[in-house]
Amino acid sequence: MISLDLERVRAACPERLILWRETTGSTMTEAARLAAEGCPSGTVVGADEQTAGQGRLGRSWHSEKATGLYVSIVLRLPLEPVGLPVLTLALGLAAAEAITRVTGIPCDLRWPNDVLVGGKKCAGILVQLLDQGAVVAGIGINVNQTRFPPELEPIATSLRLATGREYSREPLLIALLAAVDSFVKILLDEGPETILRLFSQASSYVVNRRVAVDQGERTLTGVTEGLDPSGFLILRREDGTRTLIVAGGVRPLPE
Numbered sequence: 001m002i003s004l005d006l007e008r009v010r011a012a013c014p015e016r017l018i019l020w021r022e023t024t025g026s027t028m029t030e031a032a033r034l035a036a037e038g039c040p041s042g043t044v045v046g047a048d049e050q051t052a053g054q055g056r057l058g059r060s061w062h063s064e065k066a067t068g069l070y071v072s073i074v075l076r077l078p079l080e081p082v083g084l085p086v087l088t089l090a091l092g093l094a095a096a097e098a099i100t101r102v103t104g105i106p107c108d109l110r111w112p113n114d115v116l117v118g119g120k121k122c123a124g125i126l127v128q129l130l131d132q133g134a135v136v137a138g139i140g141i142n143v144n145q146t147r148f149p150p151e152l153e154p155i156a157t158s159l160r161l162a163t164g165r166e167y168s169r170e171p172l173l174i175a176l177l178a179a180v181d182s183f184v185k186i187l188l189d190e191g192p193e194t195i196l197r198l199f200s201q202a203s204s205y206v207v208n209r210r211v212a213v214d215q216g217e218r219t220l221t222g223v224t225e226g227l228d229p230s231g232f233l234i235l236r237r238e239d240g241t242r243t244l245i246v247a248g249g250v251r252p253l254p255e
Helices: 006-012 027-036 081-103 159-163 169-190 192-202
Strands: 018-021 044-047 068-075 108-110 114-117 120-129 135-142 207-215 218-227 233-237 242-245 249-252
Touching: 006 018, 006 169, 018 027, 027 044, 027 068, 027 120, 027 135, 068 169, 081 108, 081 114, 081 120, 081 135, 081 159, 081 169, 081 192, 108 192, 135 169, 169 192, 192 218, 207 233, 218 242
Parallel strands: 018 044
Antiparallel strands: 044 068, 068 135, 108 114, 114 120, 120 135, 207 218, 207 249, 218 233, 233 242
């Protein structure tokens, strides 16, 4: 297991504050603390290992030591809280672009925050709005894992498992930070409509996909019919009614 070459990343991103930990509970927690202390926008907190990595809906994020890319980025953006769903989509686009740029692997995007390779999840996004108006964007990418816990094996993959090749994490992190800056700029300069269009083009899940949406005690099924202006998923149920999916875990169903 090789620790990340932090100086290489800092040399490529000289304007950015980048902090790296060998082990931390969660990069999200540490980034939120730094944001509260006034750190600049673009500050990055990363770790070789998380012992309490955070996923969506209160789940944990599997963070095997030195095999993945686990980072949280502090963003100070002129966005209202209602803009956070579209920001999540923009960050998914960024993660997918970085992966493809470095590895050549085509990615799929599953609403709202999963990056898929070969139908399995290889990256996830988590966005949290802080009291100070800052946002912490957590991005986890499975890079060199060769196996996963039994409960994750059917649904998770890594770049190494997908290609049979091992990857250095430094080029991926450098590409990821550049892609985040690029898609955030698109969001701010062109508005949410462009992000919604780009996400819809990059995702096989947004339109005409038969899915189940797990929402805790209930599961909805139907066919996806695009995104609304806020970035939420439109689901046409079996009875023809349309439901706006604000949150939930989306999974494919047989056609």
